[in-house]
Amino acid sequence: MNKKNNKNSDILLRMENIDKNFPGVKALDGVLLTVRKGTVHALMGENGAGKSTLMKCLFGVYAKDGGKIFLEGREVSFRNSKEALENGVAMVHQELNQALKRSVMENMWLGRFPKVARFLPFTSEKKMYDETKKLLSELHINVDPRTVMAKMPVSQRQMVEIAKAVSYDSKIIVFDEPTSSLTETEVEHLFRIINMLRDRGCGIIYISHKMEEILRISDEVTVMRDGKHIATKSAKEITMDEIIRLMVGRELTNRYPEKAHEIGEEWLKVEGLTAEYTRLNDVSFTARKGEILGVAGLDGSGRTELLENIFGISARRSGKITLDGKEARNRNARESIRNGFALLTEERRATGIFGILDILENTSISSLDRYRTGLFLSKKKMRESTKWSIEAMRIKTPNQETKIRSLSGGNQQKVILGRWLLTEPEVLLLDEPTRGIDVGAKYEIYQLILDLAAKGKTVIMVSSEMPELLGVCDRIIVMSGGRKAGEVDAKTATQEEIMTLAAKYA
Template sequence: MLSPSTIKVVRETGALPNSEYLLEVDNVRKEFAGVVALDNVSFRVRRGSVHALMGENGAGKSTLMKIIAGIYTPDAGEFKWRGQSIRLNSPLDALDNGIAMIHQELNLMAPMTVSENVWIRREPKNRFGFIDHDELRRRTLELFDRLGIDIDPDEQVGKLSVASRQMVEIAKAVSYESDVLIMDEPTSTLTEREVEHLFRIIRTLREAGKGIIYITHKMNELFEIADEVSIFRDGKHIATKAANEVTRDEVIRMMVGRELSQMFPKTPAPIGDVVLKVRNLGLAGVFDDISFDLRAGEILGIAGLVGSGRSNIAETIFGVIPATSGSIEIAGEKVVVDSPAVAMQHGMAFLTEERKESGCFLLLNIQENMQMAALRSGYVRRGFVDQKRLSRDCDAMTSALRVKTPNMEELILNLSGGNQQKVLIARWLLTKPRILILDEPTRGIDVGAKAEIHRMISNLAGEGLAVIMISSEMPEILGMSDRVMTIRQGRLSGILDRVEADQVKIMELAAQ
């Protein structure tokens, strides 16, 4: 690690040592349980640039970033900071050297206030040695004013929306005045307006000479914000190109090693009888008067701005939060869905939006996570689990969804976010549901896996499954839906057939 005095001079003058690159990584290698995650990878970040990092889940992107952030220790490789060799043995080493990371899975302390989270370990103290809360608030307001963030510093983080927590995480990283800022899927929970806000922050940081490493699966973001792009595949660095010198198709081809001729493989499916009838459904203070029919073989997309109530409607239909008004009919039978158990008994399955908080059992392995819901279905005979058949089907799902793991005993905690999502999708498909509710099914999933999941959803609809799909990605909604239902401020604002739906009409219905 550089000495504190050297770091101070470098940060204040940028003149010592004089290097074109802020950070250089050479021939880094990392293995986990015999699986090569990074295979002699080299990577460089220029000062005053945004360097996008792209690749399928399991390509090695997050592993490399966690090594740069001091979370993992490499098995081999060399690091240079402004031309001088350094070692990064811990996250504190990285922060002390001017490297901060915004993780895809947020790491804020829910019971603490916004200010306490932003300045944790760096709180201002009064003359008695206690935290000076007035100064803490002042510093936070000053930082938020600089970044254009409108959040109460005294608000408890656990009460904030996911999008607001993401902005707090970004502000926290910026508060370290780091020279290299790593952003791992920072826009996954943000609205279009919030994404524009984030991009303004990034451009300001770039103009100040900072280096931004930007991990994303969204092609439009790559071409809007990045100066350079590096593509990874199977733990190897494939290429680094100027962002204005490559096309979308070239990037995809380098990422997946093959052509992807159809991102949204929606095939026509016969639409059958109504399997789910929702009438005047409401949840006091959240949404009201939601009515629609869902038919066998249909994919019903639900669009709306973040905070419109889309996810709340899905949770109520599945019984996570019972409705306070209205009715639900399943296959012609009126059902009081007051718990997920009742929903599952009637053939419903629900992939939640937040895989870490409400999906994954992080301390259990892949097999255990995948079979969690299926134990209620046809794998139990005479009180005993048919473990052989269940394990066989879990293996088949792992192969079909291309979950990258050394074995089924690997803890799901150790998988990338996208691979965790695949395990959760497999969990619900094992229950062989009649109605499948998917809330942001491809969030944080790479372009190749997205196409595979879209194909699977389309095939399931073709087999007669009724699908509700909530998504913040307009191309996904338009490409996969037979009909699009829009929600605005907790109310149904319209339902469009596939042939008439377009981005303009959906936004007109979704926006205020």
């Protein structure tokens, strides 16, 4: 599989000395990247290191300010993504950008609808359907081409996007954090597709913050830091710790901060929570003041549904929530916020970000009451809070007035997390809080979660990364098939124990 000899003829893509500036930011500074035929090349670096920008320069989304790009030895410079696709370069973007009201097949063929015949101006619906069907079944993706995108979960939309990239018969395919919204089975599925592409001789560029994935799938690893090329190594010869050190620029001895918070009295009580339309069934648990309660389980086990139901954004059939001895009915988000609850949703890119607003506005929007003085909003207080958020999470941005959409993916996530931390809720519900966030910044976020607990807040946190749950939480409840399968002490529990519980009703 990893047969590599360093003949020049094996080089598919070479990017030399690439520069790119944005107002106030040198995003790329003389970056170098060489991708060989039939290999998977991982591109790694902290949030804001320049990974997506480098790929967008290749793909013609951004015009580079300097440097050269060679595709199979020939210098190229694509002016837009259409040109890139026509020349064998495809990309699955970090932010999905699909026409949600259109069907799968329309999305698949957008901009290149197959004609009935070369000389006729009509597109052929039947041809579109047949080709899409054929492609999806070749890739074993079980989706009807006529389904409207909006009706599918994000993970399936992501698989369609992947199929689309593959459909161009490209030589180079870029995957920019493809797995951040995929389920575990879909990740395996994607890896089979990638292996197939590698065997065909494609060059794959793979961006991810999930270390385990990188070492499993890639042949070579390039690390970037602050817009610069730091190192390129064979995946066989590099360890996870070494990659982290190269990314962060210093030794990172602990992945998790010390726990020092004290756990107080019983505070939140959830009894017999049952959803109207989902599988969530008869879930009961309690949580104490200052406790960090983890929620583990496989995909579809009801983890997200549990949080959404507590927060009142999915319909409840029965059940009772009590906070500090008083019933919290939480019938909708507004009521829940008033009752002291906050929810960081899993689908942040779709539901959490106000792209055209700046960082200050995106940070303050959910805690406006705190900034009110009489009839006015105190800009000064908003600035102070935003400053805190930027520093606490090391958000990489020129200033507070920067539009959120011009931040890197991971930094956008941090802004949204800061927004919810600032509401100072009594109960903070976090769904996959560190998804898309680099290893170094994860540590800071764990520390912020622990600080909240130390202030006596209750944190309930869903994560599909078991080491993270064991490292940060005090206690973990395990969901399975919409029910609570059990509860473990995070200090003594093992991954095996949690897995066994997770399979109980699955």
